[in-house]
Amino acid sequence: xxxxxxxxxxxxxxAAELADEVGFEKVTVAMLAxxxxxxxxxxxxxxxxxxxxxxxxxxxxxxxxxxxxxxxxAGRAGKDALVAFANAHRDYALRHPGRYAAAQFDLxxxxxxxxxxxxxxxxxRALLRGYHLPEPAQTDAIRLLHSTFHGYVTLESxxxxxxxxxxxxxxxxxxxxxxxxxxxxxxxxxxxx
Amino acid sequence: xxxxxxxxxxxxxxAAELADEVGFEKVTVAMLAxxxxxxxxxxxxxxxxxxxxxxxxxxxxxxxxxxxxxxxxAGRAGKDALVAFANAHRDYALRHPGRYAAAQFDLxxxxxxxxxxxxxxxxxRALLRGYHLPEPAQTDAIRLLHSTFHGYVTLESxxxxxxxxxxxxxxxxxxxxxxxxxxxxxxxxxxxx
DNA sequence: GCACTATCCTAGTATCCCTAGGCAAGTGAA
DNA sequence: TTCACTTGCCTAGGGATACTAGGATAGTGC
Numbered sequence: 001x002x003x004x005x006x007x008x009x010x011x012x013x014x015a016a017e018l019a020d021e022v023g024f025e026k027v028t029v030a031m032l033a034x035x036x037x038x039x040x041x042x043x044x045x046x047x048x049x050x051x052x053x054x055x056x057x058x059x060x061x062x063x064x065x066x067x068x069x070x071x072x073x074a075g076r077a078g079k080d081a082l083v084a085f086a087n088a089h090r091d092y093a094l095r096h097p098g099r100y101a102a103a104q105f106d107l108x109x110x111x112x113x114x115x116x117x118x119x120x121x122x123x124x125r126a127l128l129r130g131y132h133l134p135e136p137a138q139t140d141a142i143r144l145l146h147s148t149f150h151g152y153v154t155l156e157s158x159x160x161x162x163x164x165x166x167x168x169x170x171x172x173x174x175x176x177x178x179x180x181x182x183x184x185x186x187x188x189x190x191x192x193x
Numbered sequence: 194x195x196x197x198x199x200x201x202x203x204x205x206x207x208a209a210e211l212a213d214e215v216g217f218e219k220v221t222v223a224m225l226a227x228x229x230x231x232x233x234x235x236x237x238x239x240x241x242x243x244x245x246x247x248x249x250x251x252x253x254x255x256x257x258x259x260x261x262x263x264x265x266x267a268g269r270a271g272k273d274a275l276v277a278f279a280n281a282h283r284d285y286a287l288r289h290p291g292r293y294a295a296a297q298f299d300l301x302x303x304x305x306x307x308x309x310x311x312x313x314x315x316x317x318r319a320l321l322r323g324y325h326l327p328e329p330a331q332t333d334a335i336r337l338l339h340s341t342f343h344g345y346v347t348l349e350s351x352x353x354x355x356x357x358x359x360x361x362x363x364x365x366x367x368x369x370x371x372x373x374x375x376x377x378x379x380x381x382x383x384x385x386x
Numbered sequence: 387g388c389a390c391t392a393t394c395c396t397a398g399t400a401t402c403c404c405t406a407g408g409c410a411a412g413t414g415a416a
Numbered sequence: 417t418t419c420a421c422t423t424g425c426c427t428a429g430g431g432a433t434a435c436t437a438g439g440a441t442a443g444t445g446c
Contacts, residue, residue, distance in 0.1 A: 146353070147345035163302075182375045231393095234397095
């Protein structure tokens with residue numbers, strides 16, 4: 001009997017594609033096996049269990065997202081870089097909803113430490129160099145940016161912005177303007193309102 | 194044989210509690226039936242299917258969250274209101290992770306239109322009155338606030354802020370300062386950098 | 387007391403995750 | 417080339433889940 005040529009890497013890639021089609025949490029080991037023309041039990045020689053598979057998809061997505069952001073960021077600075085960074089996130093999330101959801105998968109500390117999430121944080125820090133924020137404001141700004149971008153795309157893709165005339169694109173661009181202004185005039189503790 | 198006294202309302206409440214204990218997406222019909230001392234098939238006279246159950250939990254969580262926010266907001270204005278609004282969100286999300294996840298459940302348009310999500314949006318709009326933003330900036334600001342708060346608490350609860358010395362509480366309070374400053378000096382299209 | 391409905395049951399189907407154990411294709415060494 | 421070994425796939429099966437069909441019974445209203 002011919003071998004199907006299943007490998008851990010091909011499994012992760014196929015699972016990622018499947019996630020974009022049916023949603024990350026709806027991906028099933030049996031469904032993945034079917035796609036490879038193989039019995040579901042056969043996948044357990046490549047992957048420990050369903051959780052292990054999801055972790056691999058998450059790591060794949062984190063790496064892809066970091067690459068995508070890095071490419072968009074190359075050679076840019078200031079607001080230009082901020083916009084490119086933000087758009088890279090949103091593009092990835094809207095084009096690959098399953099993979100983006102995977103990137104949000106709850107990884108344990110050791111796993112996340114060896115993931116591309118680190119690279120991602122470093123890029124954000126580099127992006128902020130143009131705004132000359134001292135610590136700890138810089139860390140706060142990183143968290144705010146991540147939160148806003150992540151929140152925006154998740155709310156957008158669960159349809160939370162669909163009930164107002166204003167298009168999501170318009171609000172997105174206004175949001176980027178606002179964040180740029182905020183980073184330019186970041187409030188410090190000794191400057192009360 | 195005595196009746197267990199299962200009703201749709203009690204099912205939704207119990208499922209919400211269960212969600213906080215084991216996670217929203219891990220709640221199962223069988224588990225819920227066990228908690229009522231009843232066979233899982235019996236629940237299907239009260240609830241159409243598992244999806245129906247999740248929708249009910251989502252609506253419950255949305256209503257609770259709106260109530261919680263409304264209470265926190267009562268009698269406050271300006272930055273005071275902003276902080277209360279934001280903290281009410283984060284408190285609810287951290288105290289009731291399962292319910293908060295349920296509130297993010299992907300509801301169809303008709304369902305969400307009859308939910309407390311509307312009330313929630315109106316409160317945000319009321320909160321922003323203190324900052325005197327014209328449309329469409331007001332809508333953009335609402336979306337930005339929702340995005341940032343939602344993003345922050347989800348990233349925080351999936352441990353994404355755990356790898357830096359700065360405590361999440363400190364960044365949170367800095368974020369609120371930043372958002373207050375941003376709303377006070379919201380950039381308009383005719384004010385380029 | 388009787389009909390009716392609502393609540394719960396048993397039984398059964400289909401799907402999923404996962405383990406145990408077997409066979410055979412490919413690999414490396416004698 | 418042949419033989420041992422590893423590896424990729426298999427069948428079989430256990431346990432859990434969502435859900436349906438149909439039956440028994442408790443409570444409700446006449």
